[in-house]
Amino acid sequence: MMVSAEPTSPERPPSPPIKPSSPRVYRYNVDGLSDLAQEQNQCFARDIEWKVVGPMPVDLFLEKFLPHTTKDIPPFEDVKFSGVPDTPRKESAIYSPLVSRATPSSHHPSLPTQRDELNKVLKESNPKLAFYDTSDQPESPGKVGSSKPDLGMFHGDDVNRGNLESIHEPSETAPGGFTYTARMGEIYVFIEVKTSHDLDPFTDPPDGDIPPKYRFTIDTSQKYAGDRNKKSRYRVTALGQSTRYAHIVQTRQFRTCVYSISVAGTTARLLRWDRSGVIVTESFDYKSNPKILVGFVWRFSQATDEQHGFDRSAVGVATKENQEKNQKKFLDAIRGHVEEQLPGLSAKDFKSEVHTHYGSGAITQLMVGTGSEARSFWVSRPMFTSKGVTGRSTRGYWGIECDSGNVVFVKDIWHTDIPGVQTEGEILDELLKAGVRNIPELVCHGDVSCDGKTSCFQFIWIPGFYLA
Numbered sequence: 001m002m003v004s005a006e007p008t009s010p011e012r013p014p015s016p017p018i019k020p021s022s023p024r025v026y027r028y029n030v031d032g033l034s035d036l037a038q039e040q041n042q043c044f045a046r047d048i049e050w051k052v053v054g055p056m057p058v059d060l061f062l063e064k065f066l067p068h069t070t071k072d073i074p075p076f077e078d079v080k081f082s083g084v085p086d087t088p089r090k091e092s093a094i095y096s097p098l099v100s101r102a103t104p105s106s107h108h109p110s111l112p113t114q115r116d117e118l119n120k121v122l123k124e125s126n127p128k129l130a131f132y133d134t135s136d137q138p139e140s141p142g143k144v145g146s147s148k149p150d151l152g153m154f155h156g157d158d159v160n161r162g163n164l165e166s167i168h169e170p171s172e173t174a175p176g177g178f179t180y181t182a183r184m185g186e187i188y189v190f191i192e193v194k195t196s197h198d199l200d201p202f203t204d205p206p207d208g209d210i211p212p213k214y215r216f217t218i219d220t221s222q223k224y225a226g227d228r229n230k231k232s233r234y235r236v237t238a239l240g241q242s243t244r245y246a247h248i249v250q251t252r253q254f255r256t257c258v259y260s261i262s263v264a265g266t267t268a269r270l271l272r273w274d275r276s277g278v279i280v281t282e283s284f285d286y287k288s289n290p291k292i293l294v295g296f297v298w299r300f301s302q303a304t305d306e307q308h309g310f311d312r313s314a315v316g317v318a319t320k321e322n323q324e325k326n327q328k329k330f331l332d333a334i335r336g337h338v339e340e341q342l343p344g345l346s347a348k349d350f351k352s353e354v355h356t357h358y359g360s361g362a363i364t365q366l367m368v369g370t371g372s373e374a375r376s377f378w379v380s381r382p383m384f385t386s387k388g389v390t391g392r393s394t395r396g397y398w399g400i401e402c403d404s405g406n407v408v409f410v411k412d413i414w415h416t417d418i419p420g421v422q423t424e425g426e427i428l429d430e431l432l433k434a435g436v437r438n439i440p441e442l443v444c445h446g447d448v449s450c451d452g453k454t455s456c457f458q459f460i461w462i463p464g465f466y467l468a
Helices: 035-051 058-065 090-099 117-125 155-163 227-252 292-304 321-339 345-355 425-435
Strands: 002-005 054-058 131-135 151-155 166-167 178-180 189-194 259-266 267-274 278-283 314-316 366-369 375-379 393-402 407-412 441-445
Touching: 035 227, 035 278, 035 393, 054 058, 054 155, 058 267, 058 278, 058 292, 090 117, 090 189, 117 131, 117 292, 151 155, 189 227, 227 259, 227 267, 259 292, 267 292, 321 345, 321 393, 321 407, 375 407, 425 441
Parallel strands: 054 278, 189 259
Antiparallel strands: 002 407, 002 441, 131 151, 151 189, 166 178, 259 267, 267 278, 314 366, 366 375, 375 393, 393 407
16 A cells, blocks of 8 residues: 555444446346446456356365354254245246345235245354345446345344335335345345356366366357357356456455355355455355355354455544544545645535545545554545456545644555565655656555455466366
């Protein structure tokens, strides 16, 4: 992380407010996608295609990323996914056996009885977490960063604070039940559902010798024209859709990785996304063998925030006791800097410019360096965020140094961890010492106190794994 001059509590920080100039997301499901949404998903699919590691055995995936806790996993003999049709015609036929919409409410006193298998596990292992049906309710329909995965796991505190519940009148997709707002800034795990195993964007290798032209990931470079290739087009779109959701979660939250579940009919895969790519497990049939999916949910519910993929180096600062004070301190500093940099703005333009750098209630503390040399900075809305799941994940903020109150530019990035390769901060420092002109003043630079190394490419050369 670098901090240059301009010419949080133990709780998770609030999600970074959406950048005003972020690309719009217009449509959500595979069926009936607009040309723009098709193109967007295809771009995300092409971006991730050669950064996929798999198929990883499920047991290895769980032991590597979600180690077994000292608490034994109960048998959960009553958790069965028998309600999932073998050949569902609609994705919604898969939702309710996994996650029920029939949440008790005074608005709907008599709701239909539905199975709620995944939440049975969470109720036993960690009642603060729960899966919700988010398939019908994007956070801001048609607006910046709006998306709606089929199902999502949330924390109870986020649900209560964010008013996640959205009651719908009886309809074909939600007869008398509930759907919930897909708040991507609070989601823990997302599940994307497709009706058939044929729509899985990944293909496990056959038994025996691997064919020379074997591909684990769908080839996104092909032109899948005509009805005969409709499933192939859907597979590419499905890959891009999940990639886009992972990108939005990484953009809206401070994350080291993101977990998701890809469901295709009665089969599923576990996925772990980080800044080097995505690790994908082999396919498993959760209907005939529910223990795998149950085991993942149980282990995840018992894991730490760090194992969940939350970046603990980012700390929220707006607690109930000091929220008003901290927000005023930050907002006054940003307003003063806008006046200094852009004098003579109209009231409307001034408010818009401040809005570019500040989101109400969302102030996060980032600490640069360690030990006695550590320096703390407050940031809110990024003025720049990089696109795509992989890469440096650059965010640029106007922020304030906590000690001095000075407004600075904070550049938050993931850098290459290779011996002998200089960081950007080291290069800037050398240029400044050499007297090179037009280089911004460097306040400080350094790594944050977080074990946030990517994991994908640790596995490329292990026999039996295939990169895309």
